[in-house]
Amino acid sequence: MSGPALRLAVELDGDGAHPAAWRRAAHAPDHLLTPRRVARVAAAAENAGFTLLTLDDGVLPPGAAPDTVGRIGAVERAAFIAASTSVVGVAPVVPLTYAEPFHVSSQLASLDHISVGRAGWVVGEETRPEAARAWGRPLVDGAAARAGESRDGVEAVRALWDSWEDDAVIRSVATSRYLDRDRLHYVDFTGDTFTVKGPAIVPRPPQGQVVVLGHPDLVPAGQLDVALVTGRDLVAVATASAGAGTPRTFAEVEVALDTAHATAEERVGDLEQHAPWADRGRLRHIGSAAGLAALLERLRGVVDGVRLHPLVLDEDLPELSRLVLPHLFERRHAVRPLPGASLRTQLDLERPANRYAVAAARSGEETR
Amino acid sequence: MTRTDPLDVPRPDARLHFGVFFQGVNHWTIWSDPASGSQIDPASFRQVARTAERGLFDAFFLGEGLRLREVDGRIHDLDVAGRPDALTQLAALAAVTDRIGLVSTSNTTYNEAPDLARRLSGLDLLSEGRAGWNVVTTDNAWTGENFRRGGYLDHADRYTRAEEFLTVARALWDGWKDGATSGSPGASTWAAPGAVRQVRHQGRQFDVDLAPTLPRSAQGHPVIFQAGDSAEGRDFAARNADVIFSAHGNEFDDALAFAEDVRGRLVAAGRPEDDLRILPGTEIIIGATEEEALEKKRWIRLQQVTPATALGIAGLLWNRDFSDRDADGPLPKEDPVVAENDGSFGARRIADPRKVVAEWREKAEAGGWSLRETVIALGPQRGHVGTPAGLADRFAHWVRHGAVDGFNVTPYLIPDGLDDIVDLLVPELQERGVYRTEYTGTTLRDHLNLREPLTHRSSADHRSEITR
Ligand SMILES: Cc1cc2nc3c(=O)[nH]c(=O)nc-3n(C[C@H](O)[C@H](O)[C@H](O)COP(=O)(O)O)c2cc1C
Numbered sequence: 001m002s003g004p005a006l007r008l009a010v011e012l013d014g015d016g017a018h019p020a021a022w023r024r025a026a027h028a029p030d031h032l033l034t035p036r037r038v039a040r041v042a043a044a045a046e047n048a049g050f051t052l053l054t055l056d057d058g059v060l061p062p063g064a065a066p067d068t069v070g071r072i073g074a075v076e077r078a079a080f081i082a083a084s085t086s087v088v089g090v091a092p093v094v095p096l097t098y099a100e101p102f103h104v105s106s107q108l109a110s111l112d113h114i115s116v117g118r119a120g121w122v123v124g125e126e127t128r129p130e131a132a133r134a135w136g137r138p139l140v141d142g143a144a145a146r147a148g149e150s151r152d153g154v155e156a157v158r159a160l161w162d163s164w165e166d167d168a169v170i171r172s173v174a175t176s177r178y179l180d181r182d183r184l185h186y187v188d189f190t191g192d193t194f195t196v197k198g199p200a201i202v203p204r205p206p207q208g209q210v211v212v213l214g215h216p217d218l219v220p221a222g223q224l225d226v227a228l229v230t231g232r233d234l235v236a237v238a239t240a241s242a243g244a245g246t247p248r249t250f251a252e253v254e255v256a257l258d259t260a261h262a263t264a265e266e267r268v269g270d271l272e273q274h275a276p277w278a279d280r281g282r283l284r285h286i287g288s289a290a291g292l293a294a295l296l297e298r299l300r301g302v303v304d305g306v307r308l309h310p311l312v313l314d315e316d317l318p319e320l321s322r323l324v325l326p327h328l329f330e331r332r333h334a335v336r337p338l339p340g341a342s343l344r345t346q347l348d349l350e351r352p353a354n355r356y357a358v359a360a361a362r363s364g365e366e367t368r
Numbered sequence: 369m370t371r372t373d374p375l376d377v378p379r380p381d382a383r384l385h386f387g388v389f390f391q392g393v394n395h396w397t398i399w400s401d402p403a404s405g406s407q408i409d410p411a412s413f414r415q416v417a418r419t420a421e422r423g424l425f426d427a428f429f430l431g432e433g434l435r436l437r438e439v440d441g442r443i444h445d446l447d448v449a450g451r452p453d454a455l456t457q458l459a460a461l462a463a464v465t466d467r468i469g470l471v472s473t474s475n476t477t478y479n480e481a482p483d484l485a486r487r488l489s490g491l492d493l494l495s496e497g498r499a500g501w502n503v504v505t506t507d508n509a510w511t512g513e514n515f516r517r518g519g520y521l522d523h524a525d526r527y528t529r530a531e532e533f534l535t536v537a538r539a540l541w542d543g544w545k546d547g548a549t550s551g552s553p554g555a556s557t558w559a560a561p562g563a564v565r566q567v568r569h570q571g572r573q574f575d576v577d578l579a580p581t582l583p584r585s586a587q588g589h590p591v592i593f594q595a596g597d598s599a600e601g602r603d604f605a606a607r608n609a610d611v612i613f614s615a616h617g618n619e620f621d622d623a624l625a626f627a628e629d630v631r632g633r634l635v636a637a638g639r640p641e642d643d644l645r646i647l648p649g650t651e652i653i654i655g656a657t658e659e660e661a662l663e664k665k666r667w668i669r670l671q672q673v674t675p676a677t678a679l680g681i682a683g684l685l686w687n688r689d690f691s692d693r694d695a696d697g698p699l700p701k702e703d704p705v706v707a708e709n710d711g712s713f714g715a716r717r718i719a720d721p722r723k724v725v726a727e728w729r730e731k732a733e734a735g736g737w738s739l740r741e742t743v744i745a746l747g748p749q750r751g752h753v754g755t756p757a758g759l760a761d762r763f764a765h766w767v768r769h770g771a772v773d774g775f776n777v778t779p780y781l782i783p784d785g786l787d788d789i790v791d792l793l794v795p796e797l798q799e800r801g802v803y804r805t806e807y808t809g810t811t812l813r814d815h816l817n818l819r820e821p822l823t824h825r826s827s828a829d830h831r832s833e834i835t836r
Contacts, residue, residue, distance in 0.1 A: 022558050025553070026553070027553065028549075028550060028552050028553050028555070029549040029550045029551075029555055029559070030547075030549040030550060030551050030583075031557045032549070033493055033549070033582065033583060034493070034496075035462065035463070035494045035495070035496060038494065039463065051495045057485060059482060059486065059578075060578070060579070060581070061581050062560070062581050063790070064583070065557060065558070065559060065561070065564075066556065066557035066558060066559075067558055068542075068558045069558060069559050069564060069579065069581065070544075070549065070558075070559070070581050070582055071581050071582075072489075072490040072494065072582065072584065073486055073487050073490040075455075075459075075487070075495060076455065076456070076459040076487055076490035076491055077457055077459075079456045079457070079459035079460040080459045080460060080462055080463045080494045082460060083410070083414075083460035083461070083462075083463035083464050083784045084463040084464070099483070100478070100479075100515050100516055101516075102514040102515055103453070103478075103479070106452075106453040106456075107455075107456045109452075109453075110452035110453040110455055110456040110457055112711070113408055113409075113410060113452055113797070114410045114452065114456065114457065114460045114614070116410065128578070130551055130578065132578055133481065133575060133576060133578070134482040134483070134576065135480050135482070136480050136574060136575070136576075137516075149439065164450065167452060168450070169407075169408075170399065171399055172501070173400045174677070175678035176446055176674040176675060177399075177442065177445045177446060177676070178399055178445065178446060178447060178448055178449065179445040179449055179450075181442060181443040181445045184443050193516070194515075195513070196513075196515075196517040196519075197435070197513035197514050198513055198514070199432065199436055199443070200436075201433060201435065201436060201449075201450070201451065202408075202450060202452055202453065203408050241394050247704040320660065344398060
């Protein structure tokens with residue numbers, strides 16, 4: 001298969017995709033929740049040439065004892081990373097199952113300002129019942145109810161991003177007006193379980209709309225820029241991708257690579273003694289760097305990009321960086337991000353027009 | 369002002385603490401000047417924070433407002449508005465600063481304790497113990513329209529919720545024993561068995577049963593700030609806060625009276641008198657001579673209080689629309705309309721506008737002032753004006769007499785409005801021995817010379833856990 005060059009994303013939460021990944025990490029557990037660690041992993045991903053890094057999150061502990069039970073909030077980590085990197089896109093996972101869409105909108109718009117247009121958002125969900133109590137809200141029970149909260153939440157967040165037109169700050173010395181109130185809009189959003197008045201308190205993000213990534217069964221296709229598609233084999237991924245109905249699709253790929261010290265099989269086997277690597281229906285590559293490169297090449301034309309979930313960051317990131325990504329870049333099977341470009345530009349997505357500005361222009365035309 | 373003999377003053381060794389308040393919604397930041405930069409560009413925040421750090425400030429401070437201001441149902445368009453989410457912005461600044469404290473104003477009414485506590489912990493860890501939290505309590509239904517919960521909280525309940533919020537937050541912050549996570553790579557469990565306590569809390573506002581996800585930072589807990597002037601607010605601070613961000617920083621007697629009131633409340637709450645830092649918000653205007661400073665102040669006020677802003681302020685006082693009047697003409701002849709506060713300006717309307725208007729009329733007549741001049745002369749008096757040496761003498765006097773512990777400075781220009789203060793005033797203060805010459809600690813709690821967090825003091829068990 002051939003097609004346009006892939007965009008590469010990597011998930012960087014914790015010590016890796018395996019729940020026991022911390023056992024093979026190159027650092028002690030108490031180093032995980034430090035700024036040095038957060039910055040170092042992000043720098044490694046940026047230097048390797050990834051277009052986007054994602055950070056998983058949730059209000060509950062990421063795992064259960066004896067494995068990792070600590071995690072710094074993804075929005076805070078993303079903002080910290082945005083300020084210490086310059087090219088890579090940064091996308092925290094933020095669930096809307098219980099959170100306030102108004103706050104989420106402000107946080108992500110701020111991340112886009114901070115990163116000068118490199119922000120993304122992976123729409124997550126809080127599936128565990130204990131999360132409801134942490135949020136002080138009634139249980140959102142079942143996949144359909146959670147999808148309902150995500151649908152309304154994403155819609156409200158997106159409306160808030162448009163509630164300031166790009167040029168709402170006019171700084172008109174002649175009239176003493178800092179804002180043009182005609183370019184600010186109440187969103188007056190009404191969903192199944194909440195309403196939001198608006199407008200936002202943060203100006204429109206530099207990208208117009210932060211890049212929204214998510215799973216198509218959780219968020220309606222019309223609200224997603226990038227669908228994260230799963231499938232255990234290429235056929236399943238191709239089917240999911242073709243049916244996603246979103247501007248872009250990224251395949252979820254779990255990877256464990258051979259290293260100088262152990263084969264991928266051995267590394268997985270070692271961790272499996274402690275905990276299972278749960279099957280989430282994703283593509284999984286356990287083996288050589290060349291094998292992964294070949295798999296990714298076959299995904300060209302099937303999806304627009306991939307999100308890699310490395311088994312152990314400290315072991316797999318160096319191999320990806322040394323062997324896999326350079327191979328793909330050299331053959332133009334994947335592209336590195338361009339300095340100075342927004343995440344939208346990297347993903348070849350247009351900067352969306354503002355719904356309210358468009359509406360205003362249209363009604364202006366009609367009255368003319 | 370003459371220099372005081374250090375032995376004659378109540379606090380000869382007192383040091384002044386500075387914070388910088390990068391203001392959000394306000395008309396005191398001059399946006400019309402060519403030197404005025406962006407209010408949203410990350411470069412502005414970075415520059416202000418780094419300048420403050422160069423000046424050995426304790427903290428960089430951000431406010432919060434959860435709805436755009438309106439006047440009579442229309443978005444207020446004269447003020448600077450549009451700012452980043454405070455915690456998100458501060459997490460970014462943690463990456464580009466080393467020492468300065470990072471203080472977020474975050475509301476207890478429109479947040480949930482476990483979520484906000486976790487975010488604050490994250491900031492505290494990412495900054496290695498430099499986080500602060502200014503606890504505010506907006507309760508109006510108008511702000512609530514942006515939230516799932518709506519305006520569900522009675523005014524009387526807002527400090528009740530704030531207090532329970534803090535209780536839950538502190539329990540979560542104390543949920544991990546120090547050293548809970550192993551320091552050696554070959555550990556058999558990621559966290560020591562039993563090192564993470566499940567937090568169970570059942571109260572009127574919160575019903576929580578949760579395993580906290582973060583260890584304590586180098587300073588134990590984020591430093592707690594409080595900003596609120598009512599008796600309730602002051603008592604809340606006396607029970608809970610490490611720092612009060614007050615509005616009593618313009619006149620010595622007023623500042624001292626406030627400080628003494630707060631110290632009384634502190635003792636009543638069972639805390640040592642020196643347990644709380646009082647940092648009023650203030651503006652500092654510096655000139656090479658007194659005359660130059662006054663001239664600069666005049667210019668600054670005219671930029672801040674534009675004709676339209678003067679008419680807007682008068683409109684709020686009179687509760688009438690004066691936008692078509694002449695700000696440089698006389699005061700309006702009409703009587704003010706006494707009306708209920710709808711909360712929309714994010715502030716209370718004036719309690720007795722007839723009285724205030726009568727006073728304005730009298731003084732305007734005596735001074736021969738226009739409406740705009742009256743608004744400038746009689747509006748809130750802000751800050752300190754003088755030469756670096758004069759200001760340093762004054763501040764030394766204030767801090768040594770216990771009127772303040774320092775100031776939260778609001779620059780009137782962004783992003784280089786702090787330069788004068790750092791380059792000219794700070795050296796004068798250092799010369800008088802009332803300002804640090806280097807950071808001696810790494811955490812915000814260190815800078816403010818605070819004791820350990822309140823929850824760590826009651827039991828010896830806690831204490832031994834936190835010292836390392
Ligand atoms: C100096 C100062 C700064 C404040 N900054 C904020 C702020 O940024 N956001 C906010 O919601 N409230 C802010 N407040 C409001 C207080 O938190 C409080 O809600 C208000 O003063 C009313 O409370 P009180 O009745 O106890 O005075 C501030 C108050 C003061 C005195």
